[in-house]
Amino acid sequence: MSLQTINDFSIQKTEKSKIDSIDFENVKFGTVFSDHMLVCHYKDGAWGQVEIKPYGPMQFEPSSNVFHYGQAIFEGMKAYKDDNDDVWLFRPRENWERFNKSAERLAMPQIDETRFVDGLKTLLQLDRDWVQKGKGNALYIRPFMIGTHPGVVAGPSSEFMFCIILSPARTYYSGKVKVQIAEHYSRAANGGVGYTKCSGNYAGQFYPTKLAQEAGYQQVIWTDDATHTKLEEAGTMNVFFRINDTLITAPTSERILDGVTRKSLLDIAKSKGLDVQVKSIVVNDLLEAIKKGELKEIFGAGTAVTIGQIEGFAYQDEYHQLPEIADEDSYAVMLKETLQGIQTKAIEDTFNWTEKI
Amino acid sequence: MSLQTINDFSIQKTEKSKIDSIDFENVKFGTVFSDHMLVCHYKDGAWGQVEIKPYGPMQFEPSSNVFHYGQAIFEGMKAYKDDNDDVWLFRPRENWERFNKSAERLAMPQIDETRFVDGLKTLLQLDRDWVQKGKGNALYIRPFMIGTHPGVVAGPSSEFMFCIILSPARTYYSGKVKVQIAEHYSRAANGGVGYTKCSGNYAGQFYPTKLAQEAGYQQVIWTDDATHTKLEEAGTMNVFFRINDTLITAPTSERILDGVTRKSLLDIAKSKGLDVQVKSIVVNDLLEAIKKGELKEIFGAGTAVTIGQIEGFAYQDEYHQLPEIADEDSYAVMLKETLQGIQTKAIEDTFNWTEKI
Known part of the structure; x- marks a missing residue:
C-alpha cells in the first residue's frame, strides 16, 4: 500500500x-x-x-x-x-x-x-x-x-x-521468573472487564504485584476472585501449564483475555502434534502434578514477551521449584522459536498470519 | 487560614x-x-x-x-x-x-x-x-x-x-429514579479495587448502565459478582433500604466504597433514634419485603447527589414499584434535609463535621 x-x-x-x-x-x-x-x-x-x-x-x-x-x-x-x-x-x-x-x-x-x-x-x-x-x-x-x-x-x-x-x-523479560499464586487479590470480576485491554485492569494489578515482588517473586498468577482456585493469567499474560506431555491453558472467558499469542501458540502446538487441552486448571491440579513429578513447565504468553518461562511458584507460603528442562525438550522454547520464526519470516508461515506492509 | x-x-x-x-x-x-x-x-x-x-x-x-x-x-x-x-x-x-x-x-x-x-x-x-x-x-x-x-x-x-x-x-439528579438490579454485570471483584475511587471502577459501569437505560431504567443496583444476590451499591452511590421502620445498608468491604455521605447518614439516623442496621441485604429480602408491603424506601447516597430517591426496581424482567411516600414520612427526605442543613450551617453541627476555611 x-x-x-x-x-x-x-x-x-x-x-x-x-x-x-x-x-x-x-x-x-x-x-x-x-x-x-x-x-x-x-x-x-x-x-x-x-x-x-x-x-x-x-x-x-x-x-x-x-x-x-x-x-x-x-x-x-x-x-x-x-x-x-x-x-x-x-x-x-x-x-x-x-x-x-x-x-x-x-x-x-x-x-x-x-x-x-x-x-x-x-x-x-x-x-x-x-x-x-x-x-x-x-x-x-x-x-x-x-x-x-x-x-x-x-x-x-x-x-x-x-x-x-x-x-x-x-526482549521484554530476561530469564525465567518465580511467581506467586494469588490467594487474596484478584484482577477480574464475573461480569466485569477482565477480558478487555482496558487501563483499569492494569492499575489494579500493580499493588498485589509489588507485594509479590517484596516477597521475592516477579509476577502473580491470578486466580478467580470467588474461590481463588482457578489459575487464570500470569502477570499481564495468558498462562500455560505442561503436565507430562499435555499442554493446558484456561479457556477464554469474561475474566480472561483472548490473547493473540495464546491462540497462535495453541494452533502451532496442535500443528506439531502436541496434546493440547483448553480447560480450567486449579491449584490442586498443580500441587498434585508437582508432587508426582509430572509438572514439567509453566509459561506466560503475550505480545510484549512472546513467551516468558516460569521456574517455580509460591502458594500458601510454600515455594515449588519446577525441574530443570533442557531447551531441546522444552515446549516453551520450541513454541517461542516457531512463533518468532513465523513472525520474522525465518520459518514459512503456513497459517497465513503475517501481513506485509 | x-x-x-x-x-x-x-x-x-x-x-x-x-x-x-x-x-x-x-x-x-x-x-x-x-x-x-x-x-x-x-x-x-x-x-x-x-x-x-x-x-x-x-x-x-x-x-x-x-x-x-x-x-x-x-x-x-x-x-x-x-x-x-x-x-x-x-x-x-x-x-x-x-x-x-x-x-x-x-x-x-x-x-x-x-x-x-x-x-x-x-x-x-x-x-x-x-x-x-x-x-x-x-x-x-x-x-x-x-x-x-x-x-x-x-x-x-x-x-x-x-x-x-x-x-x-x-443538584445532580432531579426526581426519583428507576433502577435495575444487576444479574450479570458487576462493578467489583473480591480482592479487587471496588472500595477505592479509582477511574477503572467507573469506566466498567458505563456499558451495563447504558443497557439498563435502554431498558428504561436510570441506574443499576450492583450485586456481588460471585452470586449476584447481595445488594451493594446503586450507580456510583452507596445504597440504603428502609424495610418497615428499619434503615439498612451493606457494610463496607473490599467491594464497597466507604462513603462519607453514607457514614454521615448513619450517624444522623442513629441520632434521630431510627433503627439502623448495617448488614448485607440480598435480593430475596427485597422481593419478600415488597410482597409483604414492608419495603418503604430505597435511596442512594453520595457527595454529588447527597441522596437520590429510587421509586422502583427491576429484577429478572419484572418491575417493582415502591409505594408512594409523603415527604414528611420519608427517611430519605428527612436525612437529606438534615445533612444539607448541617453542611450549609442552617442546622447546628453537633457532630463537628464542618470546617470553616
Missing part, C-alpha cells in the same frame, strides 16, 4: 528524524518512541481525519474523562523486519477486532479497519527504519483510545482520541 | 475572572470550572511545590501511564456558603484519608494533609466567590491524582500529578 491510497489521511513529516540518536542494541522496552504517531479524534458521533504527525506531547483539559472515569483501552502489537528488509505485521486484524470488543464493553465507539489497520500501515511506512532486523528485535506498536471530553460528570465521554505510538523493542 | 501561612505554595492569579459569564442558576453539573486550580507534581520519590494557577489545559506525553495503565484516583467533595458568607468544607479529612487508601491500593504515593487539605483551602480562598449561597448550591471539589511518567511499560508510574479543580453545582 502506498501512502497515497488513503486520500483522507493527513501526513506531516518530522523535520529531523531522531533515529541516529537511538542505541537500538540497548533500548529499554517501552521507553523510546519513533519519529511519528497517528492521531484521530471522535466527536459528534463520528471519527475525523487520520493525522500522522511528529511524535510529541498533547494538550488535555484537566477534567478530561480519562483522568477521572478511566475510559482507556489499548492493544499491543509488533512489526518485524525480514532479511529482505520487508516489514511485516502479525495478525493485525485480530488486534483491531479485540480493540473493538474492548471499546464496546467500555462504552467507547467502534473504530473502522481503515483507520486502525491501514492507518497503522501508513504510519509504519513512514517509520520503517525504526523496525530493526535480527532475532528478538521488533517495533512495538501501541494503539490506544481515551475519553477526552471535559467535565466531571460520571458517564461515558462523548469525545475520544485514537492514537498509535511506536517503540523499538528487544 | 490566610494565604500567607503556607509559604511554599506558589500562587499565580488569573488576569481576568470568568465568573461574570457564569449563569449559576442554570449551570449543568460538572461542566463549568472556576478560575483557578491546584497542581502538584511527584517525582524522584517526593511531592514538589503546590502551584495554584489559572484553570486550563495541560500537556501530557501520549505514553503517559494514565492513558495506558490507568493509575488514576479521585475524590468528590463540596464547599458550601452560609448566610454570613462564610465558606465551609464537610469532613475534608475523611476524603484526604480515603484518597490515600485509594492511592495505596493503586500503587500510587501517599499525599500529605498540608498539600491536600490546606492546599484546597488556599484554592477555595482564591475562588470563594464561586461558592454560591442558597439551598442545593455548592462548589463541587474534584481532587485527583494520575500517573504521568511516559513509557508503555506495564508497571506503576514513577511520576504523578495531584490536581484539584472546582465546579459550581446545583
